[in-house]
Amino acid sequence: MKTVFIRAIxxxxxxxxxxxxxxxxxxxxxxxxxxxSTFSQVPRSPFAYxxxxxIRACFANNPxxxxxxxxxxxxxxxxxxFRFVRLAxxxxxxxxxxxxxxxxxxxxxxxxxxxxxxxxxxxxxDGSMAKAWAESLYGGAHHWSRxxxxxxxxxxxxxxxxxxxxxxxxxxIMPRGCIFAxxxxxxxxxxxxxxxxxxxxxxxxxxxxxxxxEMQMAFGSYEVGVIQRTPxxxxxPSQISLLSKLAHRIWSLKRLLDSRTENSHALSLPAxxxxxxxDLKGRAEAWANHASTLQA
Numbered sequence: 001m002k003t004v005f006i007r008a009i010x011x012x013x014x015x016x017x018x019x020x021x022x023x024x025x026x027x028x029x030x031x032x033x034x035x036x037s038t039f040s041q042v043p044r045s046p047f048a049y050x051x052x053x054x055i056r057a058c059f060a061n062n063p064x065x066x067x068x069x070x071x072x073x074x075x076x077x078x079x080x081x082f083r084f085v086r087l088a089x090x091x092x093x094x095x096x097x098x099x100x101x102x103x104x105x106x107x108x109x110x111x112x113x114x115x116x117x118x119x120x121x122x123x124x125x126d127g128s129m130a131k132a133w134a135e136s137l138y139g140g141a142h143h144w145s146r147x148x149x150x151x152x153x154x155x156x157x158x159x160x161x162x163x164x165x166x167x168x169x170x171x172x173i174m175p176r177g178c179i180f181a182x183x184x185x186x187x188x189x190x191x192x193x194x195x196x197x198x199x200x201x202x203x204x205x206x207x208x209x210x211x212x213x214e215m216q217m218a219f220g221s222y223e224v225g226v227i228q229r230t231p232x233x234x235x236x237p238s239q240i241s242l243l244s245k246l247a248h249r250i251w252s253l254k255r256l257l258d259s260r261t262e263n264s265h266a267l268s269l270p271a272x273x274x275x276x277x278x279d280l281k282g283r284a285e286a287w288a289n290h291a292s293t294l295q296a
Contacts, residue, residue, distance in 0.1 A: 005032040005049040043229040048215045058212060058231045066228035069190035070200065073150040074224045075105075075180035076130070079137055084122045084130055089263050091120045100124045105160045105174050107183035110167025112205045113247060114254035116264045121179050127151070154179045158188040159201055163222050169213055171204040173197070173251055185224045198244035198251075203232060253294045260287075 006023040007030050008016045023031040034049045041056045042048060048056070066072060078084040091101045104121035122129060127148065134144035145151075160174040163183055171187070180186040187204075189196045203209055209230065216226050235243070258264045260271035268274075275286035 002033040002035050003049075005034060006030055007032065007050065043216060046216055051215055055212075055215075059229075062231035062233055064228060065187070065230050065232050068232070068234075070187065070232070071190075072185060072187040072224050072227045073153050073180075074185050075150060075182050076148040077182045078121070078130060079134060079147055083133070086120050086122075087263075088118050088120055088265065102155075103175070103178045104181065105178045105184045105186065106181040107162035107164070109162070110165040110170045111172055111254075112170045113172055113201060113250045114258070115172045116258055116261070116266060117175070117178060118263070123179060149182070153186065153188060156188055157192050157194070157197060158186045159197060159204065160184050160186045161204075161222060161227075164220060169204075169210045169222050171201050173201060185227070187227070195240055195244040198247040199235060199240045200232075201251075202243040202247040203235075257291060257294050 006020060008019040008023070011019045011030075019030050022028045025031075032049050034051075035053055036049075038053050038056045039045045039047070041060045042051075043059065085104060085106070086101070088103075100122065101120040102123045103117040104119040105117055106119050108115055108118070131144040131148060134147045138144070138146055155177050157176040158174045158180075159171045160178075160180055161169060161171045161184070163185065174180065174186055176192075187200065189200065209232075212230050213222065213226055216229065255266050258266040259268040260274060261267060262270075271287045271291075272280070272283040275283055275290055277283040277286045
C-alpha cells in the first residue's frame with residue numbers, strides 16, 4: 001500500500017490551495033505516491049518520498065562504492081596550514097623533486113575529471129614535523145593519527161573531490177605521489193589500475209550518481225560516509241574500457257584548456273599564442289572559439 005505525499009512548499013501562499021486541489025488527481029507533478037516500507041532501502045532511511053521505488057531499489061540491487069575492491073578515505077588536517085602548506089609556485093622545483101615537499105590535494109573549486117594540484121605540503125621524513133606538531137596539540141605519542149588520517153594511502157593514484165562547493169559534487173583524477181586532505185577526500189581501487197579509476201571517475205561524475213548522493217544528504221557537504229554508501233553499477237570489461245577512454249579524453253581536453261594558465265603545471269603557451277590569426281582581436285576570437293569547442 002502506498003502513501004500519498006503532496007509537495008507544495010515551493011508554491012506561493014495564495015497558490016497552495018490550487019496546488020492541493022490539483023494534487024488530488026493522479027499525475028500531478030506535486031503528488032508523490034510512495035511505499036514507505038522501501039525508505040529503509042536507502043542508508044539511514046531518508047524521507048525521500050519524491051524518489052521512485054526503482055531509484056530506492058538501486059541501493060538494494062547494486063554494490064556500494066565501499067565494496068568490490070574500492071574504498072574512499074578522509075585525509076589529514078595539518079591544524080596549521082600557514083606552517084606546513086605552500087602554493088606550488090612558492091616551492092622551488094628542486095624542493096618539489098626532493099623528499100621535502102609533496103603535492104597536496106585539498107579540495108578546491110568545482111571541477112570534474114581534472115583540476116591542477118596547486119598546493120604542496122611539508123612532509124619530510126614521512127611527515128615527522130607534522131606528526132610532532134599534532135602530538136603537541138592533542139597530547140601524547142601517536143595522537144597525531146587523530147588529525148593525520150589514512151597515511152597508508154598517501155602517494156597512491158586515485159580520485160578526489162572537494163567536500164563543499166557551490167557547483168555540486170565533482171570527482172577529479174588525483175595523480176600518483178599526492179597527499180590528500182580532510183577537505184579533499186580520496187577514493188582508490190585495490191590494484192591502482194588506471195582503467196578502473198577512470199571508469200569510476202566517469203560513473204561518479206554522472207548525474208544519476210550525484211542524484212543518489214543527494215538523496216542521502218541533509219546539507220551540502222559530500223562526506224566520505226555518504227560516498228561510501230552510494231551504489232555503483234557492476235561493469236563488465238568492455239564497459240570499463242569504454243568509460244575509461246571517454247574519461248581520459250575529457251581529462252585531456254580539460255587539461256588542454258589549462259595549458260594557458262600561468263601558474264598551472266599544465267602551462268605550455270599563453271592562450272593567444274596557441275591559435276593563429278593576423279592580429280590581436282583575431283587571436284582573442286580564435287581562442288574563445290577554441291575554448292568553447294573544447295568545453296562542448
